[in-house]
Amino acid sequence: MRKRGRYPTLLAVFCALMVVLGERPAEAGAASAPVKADIFVKKVDGIDKDFIKGVDVSSVIALEQSGVEFYNESGKQQDIFKTLQEAGVNYVRVRVWHDPYDRKGHGYGGGNSDLEKAVQIGKRATANGMKLLVDFHYSDFWADPAKQKAPKAWANLSFEDKKRALYQYTKESLETMRKEGIDIGMVQVGNETNGGMAGEKDWSKMCELFNEGSRAVRDVDSNVLVALHFTNPETPGRYEAIAETLDRNGVDYDVFSSSYYPFWHGTLANLTSVLKHVADHYGKKVMVAETSYTYTAEDGDGHENTAPKDSGQTLHYPVTVQGQAHAVRDVIQAVADVGDAGIGVFYWEPAWIPVGPAHQLQKNKTLWETYGSGWATSYAAEYDPEDAGKWFGGSAVDNQALFDFNGRPLPSLNVFQYVDTGAVARLSIDEIKDVSINAVSGGNISLPESVKVTYNNGDEGSAVVTWDQKALKRAIKKGVGEYVIEGVVKGGKTVLAHLKILC
Structure with a gap:
């Protein structure tokens, strides 16, 4: 990876020389621009x-x-x-x-x-x-x-x-x-x-x-x-x-x-x-x-x-x-x-x-x-x-x-x-990692407010998720068992929470 520092100055000198020589640096740069x-x-x-x-x-x-x-x-x-x-x-x-x-x-x-x-x-x-x-x-x-x-x-x-x-x-x-x-x-x-x-x-x-x-x-x-x-x-x-x-x-x-x-x-x-x-x-x-x-x-x-x-x-x-x-x-x-x-x-x-x-x-x-x-x-x-x-x-x-x-x-x-x-390309969420939660029956059971995501440019981050609260309440009411709760992030992509309630 090229370090910063003197590079912008050298680029300016290069561009000036190209003008003197009759070249058009804007066109030269355009050829390598991302499509x-x-x-x-x-x-x-x-x-x-x-x-x-x-x-x-x-x-x-x-x-x-x-x-x-x-x-x-x-x-x-x-x-x-x-x-x-x-x-x-x-x-x-x-x-x-x-x-x-x-x-x-x-x-x-x-x-x-x-x-x-x-x-x-x-x-x-x-x-x-x-x-x-x-x-x-x-x-x-x-x-x-x-x-x-x-x-x-x-x-x-x-x-x-x-x-x-x-x-x-x-x-x-x-x-x-x-x-x-x-x-x-x-x-x-x-x-x-x-x-x-x-x-x-x-x-x-x-x-x-x-x-x-x-x-x-x-x-x-x-x-x-x-x-x-x-x-x-x-x-x-x-x-x-x-x-x-x-x-x-x-x-x-x-x-x-x-x-x-x-x-x-x-x-x-x-x-x-x-x-x-x-x-x-x-x-x-x-x-x-x-x-x-x-x-x-x-x-x-x-x-x-x-x-x-x-x-x-x-x-x-x-x-x-x-x-x-x-x-x-x-x-x-x-x-x-x-x-x-x-x-x-x-x-x-x-x-x-x-x-x-x-x-x-x-x-x-x-x-x-x-x-x-x-x-x-x-x-x-x-x-x-x-x-x-x-x-x-x-x-x-x-x-x-x-x-x-x-x-x-x-x-x-x-x-x-x-x-x-x-x-x-237009930035968007490419992948959402499902989450796994272990909880104790009768305790305070909640799902995370956000989940880890990977964007299509390769960056990682988090996104706020809205969980199916009705499904979560049913799981809590039933108690001990394994449940899958669906959530949605902004843009409509879904994520799953694998909830395991223990006695």
Whole structure:
């Protein structure tokens, strides 16, 4: 933050020089003035004009096949890739699974994200002026810290044969995309490979596989960036240990990328610190390959969401559209704070909205099974019996999308363009914290005159509340028990008091 003091004087001198030189400082200043909008977004300091503002929309083809439609801000049906580009998105990430189908051709779900769908997504991204990041999982289904299973076709290969298969698969997949005219800017070799990749858990072997993937990328196009992807930046020493291991084993890559979900992954200051350490000590570019945040606690499709939860999660922002915008903006700032090496942020699955409302669960299940538009189908049990086999179903992140449940863009989608200028909105209360009161029966029972609130600009304060006195009197009269009393603050927003009367 710039300190005051001599700055106004220096600004006056600068303006005077601009007049002498024939410039008009008022116009220069106008370009960076915050725009009027539906949400507040603080301008990101130090953001480069080439900063990656990306999204991963790997599920979108399966969603569209399931009947999902997307709209622009005017409410007109429009190709989602055009809507994303209009909102400031300049990069699209797409996951690629080797063979996400059973022997009868039934898809495992999660978008049935094979090469064919990646090509479709890549072509639409390129047609709308966005680059593509190709995310190879080197698995037939989800690869993450808990599971890194090799593709079925590689299950019985020797390690040397697996290396050759990985190289050839990577090279041929990228060549297929290039023939379709897709603008590939980056390739991710593995997904959240904290302790494994393609069935290998020994780091020396993992590093050999990383290099085979990297070699394939270089052989196709030496200008394409090679990224590696890890997660859990909150664990002390994790990223230093990984970066040192990669360096010691001579792994050839350009970008060290991290997942960062605010619910689980520690502070933003820590994220900046660990990424900056890798950038400064190992000469790598760094970025966030996945992030997201909730805008509502509502479940849109009848399948339980991953957040918010009452325990085990950190929710520093209101669960609102504005809170979501603040969360995304702050992750972008954290990466920009690394310096020139901080190259971008990708939002994970901003379009994974319901295929139908929650009350039509049976119909939704049919669509998920038919088109793979949920996170997993029952057919995935043959490949992933312990996870997908037990918990298959719909979208677990529909309340973290940047589109509402009906496919219309939320104001938070525009955070990608507002980080360049800042945005201001009419000040209003964004969130009110419910209150909990324990009282003794027969004693003096009252509710607080004011409640804590968070405004849409991020400020916190208090607001006078008017409680439902009739409901309160009934509760007091009944005595021992638990009651919920509704209150209203100025502007009409409601708040709940959870009253517990003890004997």
